Amino acid sequence: MxxxxxxxxxxxxxxxxxxxxxxxxxxxxFRLTEAGTAKEALASITTQSPEVILLDLGLxxxxxxxxxxxxxxxxxxxxxxxxARGREADKVEALDSGADDYLTKPFGVGELxxxxxxxxxxxxxxxxxPTLIDLGRLQIDLVRREVALDGREVRLTPIEYRxxxxxxxxxxxxxxxxxxxxxxxxxxxxxxxxYVRVYMANLRRKIEVDSARPQFxxxxxxxxxxxxxxx
Amino acid sequence: MAVGSKTIxxxxxxxxxxxxxxxxxxxxxxxxxxxxxxxxxxxxxxYLLAIAxxxxxxxxxxxxxxxxxxxxANDFFFVPPVxxxxxxxxxxxxxxxxxxIVGVLIGGLTIRIRRHERQARLQEGRTAALYxxxxxxxxxxxxxxxxxxxxxxxxxxxxxxxxxxxxDGQGRLAPRGSSVSVGATPEAHQRxxxxxxxxxENGGATTSAEETGxxxxxxxxxxxxxxxxxxxxxxxxxxxxxxxDAFAQQGALALRGASLKREAAAAAxxxxxxxxxxxxxxxxxxxxxxxxAAITGAATTLRDDPLPTNGLERTDLLDTICEEADRLDRLxxxxxxxxxxxxxxxxxxxxxxxLEEIVGAALTRLERALDGRFVETALxxxxxxxxxxxxxxxxxxxxxxxxxxKYTPExxxxxxxxxxxxxxxxxxxxxxxxxxxxxxxxxVFEKFFRASPRGAQGVGLGLAICRGIIEAHGGAMNAQNRPxxxxxxxxxxxxxxxxxxxxxxxxxxxxxxxxx
Numbered sequence: 001m002x003x004x005x006x007x008x009x010x011x012x013x014x015x016x017x018x019x020x021x022x023x024x025x026x027x028x029x030f031r032l033t034e035a036g037t038a039k040e041a042l043a044s045i046t047t048q049s050p051e052v053i054l055l056d057l058g059l060x061x062x063x064x065x066x067x068x069x070x071x072x073x074x075x076x077x078x079x080x081x082x083x084a085r086g087r088e089a090d091k092v093e094a095l096d097s098g099a100d101d102y103l104t105k106p107f108g109v110g111e112l113x114x115x116x117x118x119x120x121x122x123x124x125x126x127x128x129x130p131t132l133i134d135l136g137r138l139q140i141d142l143v144r145r146e147v148a149l150d151g152r153e154v155r156l157t158p159i160e161y162r163x164x165x166x167x168x169x170x171x172x173x174x175x176x177x178x179x180x181x182x183x184x185x186x187x188x189x190x191x192x193x194x195y196v197r198v199y200m201a202n203l204r205r206k207i208e209v210d211s212a213r214p215q216f217x218x219x220x221x222x223x224x225x226x227x228x229x230x231x
Numbered sequence: 232m233a234v235g236s237k238t239i240x241x242x243x244x245x246x247x248x249x250x251x252x253x254x255x256x257x258x259x260x261x262x263x264x265x266x267x268x269x270x271x272x273x274x275x276x277x278y279l280l281a282i283a284x285x286x287x288x289x290x291x292x293x294x295x296x297x298x299x300x301x302x303x304a305n306d307f308f309f310v311p312p313v314x315x316x317x318x319x320x321x322x323x324x325x326x327x328x329x330x331x332i333v334g335v336l337i338g339g340l341t342i343r344i345r346r347h348e349r350q351a352r353l354q355e356g357r358t359a360a361l362y363x364x365x366x367x368x369x370x371x372x373x374x375x376x377x378x379x380x381x382x383x384x385x386x387x388x389x390x391x392x393x394x395x396x397x398x399d400g401q402g403r404l405a406p407r408g409s410s411v412s413v414g415a416t417p418e419a420h421q422r423x424x425x426x427x428x429x430x431x432e433n434g435g436a437t438t439s440a441e442e443t444g445x446x447x448x449x450x451x452x453x454x455x456x457x458x459x460x461x462x463x464x465x466x467x468x469x470x471x472x473x474x475x476d477a478f479a480q481q482g483a484l485a486l487r488g489a490s491l492k493r494e495a496a497a498a499a500x501x502x503x504x505x506x507x508x509x510x511x512x513x514x515x516x517x518x519x520x521x522x523x524a525a526i527t528g529a530a531t532t533l534r535d536d537p538l539p540t541n542g543l544e545r546t547d548l549l550d551t552i553c554e555e556a557d558r559l560d561r562l563x564x565x566x567x568x569x570x571x572x573x574x575x576x577x578x579x580x581x582x583x584x585x586l587e588e589i590v591g592a593a594l595t596r597l598e599r600a601l602d603g604r605f606v607e608t609a610l611x612x613x614x615x616x617x618x619x620x621x622x623x624x625x626x627x628x629x630x631x632x633x634x635x636x637k638y639t640p641e642x643x644x645x646x647x648x649x650x651x652x653x654x655x656x657x658x659x660x661x662x663x664x665x666x667x668x669x670x671x672x673x674x675v676f677e678k679f680f681r682a683s684p685r686g687a688q689g690v691g692l693g694l695a696i697c698r699g700i701i702e703a704h705g706g707a708m709n710a711q712n713r714p715x716x717x718x719x720x721x722x723x724x725x726x727x728x729x730x731x732x733x734x735x736x737x738x739x740x741x742x743x744x745x746x747x
Contacts, residue, residue: 088622106560108553157736194583194616198733201585212591212608212647219592222622 009050038062072098078119088222118172172229247289286338294338368485378408448483572699593628639664
């Protein structure tokens with residue numbers, strides 16, 4: 001059976017990792033193209049137009065972050081970077097440079113597929129502006145600007161609302177502190193990371209059952225926040 | 232207590248001369264008033280008294296002046312013909328000569344006695360100062376403390392600000408102790424540094440020391456550093472220079488002692504590091520091989536078994552591979568973290584974070600491992616923002632929680648609490664397990680220590696990493712058994728002075744606001 005799903009480009013120079021990605025992606029009916037260097041990757045993107053890119057940050061010929069910036073110059077194809085743990089700064093830089101999400105080595109197939117699914121979903125531009133974000137237990141009515149948790153209305157301040165809507169529009173996807181600050185508070189405040197932290201804490205108190213064990217608003221330490229999509 | 236050279240010639244010379252003139256004048260007045268009762272020899276005696284007095288209280292110059300004035304005044308007022316400098320009898324010339332010579336001799340003697348007395352007192356003071364210095368320096372904890380103390384004592388002794396420069400690890404000179412704050416005059420220090428370096432490069436040669444105002448600190452044949460006075464010491468007699476040398480030498484010896492102590496400590500540390508490395512090697516070879524053996528075994532079984540293994544067994548083998556790979560990952564992670572903590576490569580990126588977020592992130596990361604456990608979090612709501620590295624601190628909680636999961640029965644509770652105690656925040660992670668073996672409360676934080684050697688998995692690095700991270704934040708960790716069962720681990724962190732403010736939000740109920 002030949003796979004018929006979306007075309008994924010794997011940019012990775014380690015053969016074992018490629019083997020694992022090939023096996024797991026084709027098993028889930030992705031079509032696959034592979035590149036071992038940044039040069040091959042660029043060639044493959046221009047000729048084959050992949051629908052999603054899995055990019056290892058450690059490439060032999062070019063820095064993965066630089067490559068991300070280059071691709072973002074002319075393409076909005078979803079990019080998921082793959083990086084080792086402990087390189088939080090790299091992840092943040094990659095995300096701020098336009099990557100959609102990241103995976104930390106080692107990771108399992110489940111995690112890989114979840115990230116790809118979210119990235120593909122956000123890649124499709126919605127034609128009509130949505131009026132409702134439905135995250136199961138949490139619903140946001142964008143027209144009436146109302147937030148409901150388990151059907152009960154939650155009262156939010158304007159900033160809390162903006163913060164929640166931003167995360168909800170990107171449900172399942174990680175947003176860096178910088179991206180959140182820029183979007184909610186404006187470009188001038190991108191270094192005030194404690195703003196996000198304080199408002200995130202307030203938001204958690206309002207929409208989480210136990211704010212120290214968040215079910216929706218997950219922290220990715222050193223990177224940012226992710227609204228967990230439990231649909 | 233200034234026992235330097237400053238006090239010896241401190242009085243202005245003109246004041247001594249004035250006193251001599253006044254003394255001779257007073258003697259003359261007395262002679263004139265009691266003229267009828269006093270004979271010429273009495274006057275000679277009175278003038279000698281005046282000369283002796285000016286010698287004792289005013290020094291050599293004034294005493295000579297007093298002798299000359301006495302001769303002249305005696306001649307003018309008392310020797311006939313009176314009120315002229317003429318002398319009627321030649322024998323008076325002899326009287327004058329004797330009077331002058333005796334005056335000079337008395338003056339000289341008094342001054343010598345006085346100087347000896349003063350010298351003795353000064354010497355006593357200096358000996359006491361040197362003694363105190365060596366006493367104090369021998370108690371200094373380290374080189375830094377010794378250098379600061381040395382500078383302070385120098386300032387007290389010589390009445391001039393002192394900066395002590397010492398060789399650092401690379402043999403370069405750096406200001407290490409000063410009686411003034413080092414930050415106060417950076418340019419002066421920079422200049423001082425260059426001068427001090429030239430002293431060192433000259434091997435502490437005195438010529439360069441005199442040119443630059445730097446005094447080399449020599450211990451035996453080696454120069455350990457240099458010291459400088461601001462303002463520089465003036466008018467140094469041979470005695471003063473000797474004292475300064477003795478002072479500098481005393482300091483140099485103590486400083487070298489402190490540096491030897493440091494080297495000894497470093498050597499001891501190297502030995503311990505070596506032992507640690509050996510322990511690490513044996514642990515790593517055992518703990519890395521165990522999961523590897525399991526993975527290899529399971530994987531080869533799945534590959535080589537000609538008959539399709541029955542479903543259940545197959546799942547078991549696959550589970551083993553996943554679990555053991557996880558274990559390997561944890562192990563490698565811990566080893567890397569430990570290396571970072573150990574090698575001082577811990578780069579603490581402090582940010583203002585609510586504790587709740589850090590605990591929340593750790594609980595989220597361990598969601599699967601904590602499945603089925605009741606984790607109670609009781610953080611007081613008024614906790615201020617903490618100035619910590621959120622990534623490292625999350626690691627601390629992950630390690631503590633993983634530990635709790637590892638060492639306590641399934642489904643037993645875990646409690647996380649936080650409160651403020653005397654300007655510090657105390658965070659506790661408590662469990663309801665078997666508790667710590669007696670005497671292990673401290674040892675659990677040592678590397679490769681395992682509470683139960685064979686029972687649980689892990690290398691015994693998790694808590695050592697926690698302690699390393701917390702101590703790098705200026706905090707402390709301790710463990711103890713709870714009176715009602717189980718163990719509790721406490722993290723104490725200093726609270727930062729001024730958490731930043733956050734711009735206020737319109738706190739009105741939002742849903743009523745429909746304006747775009």
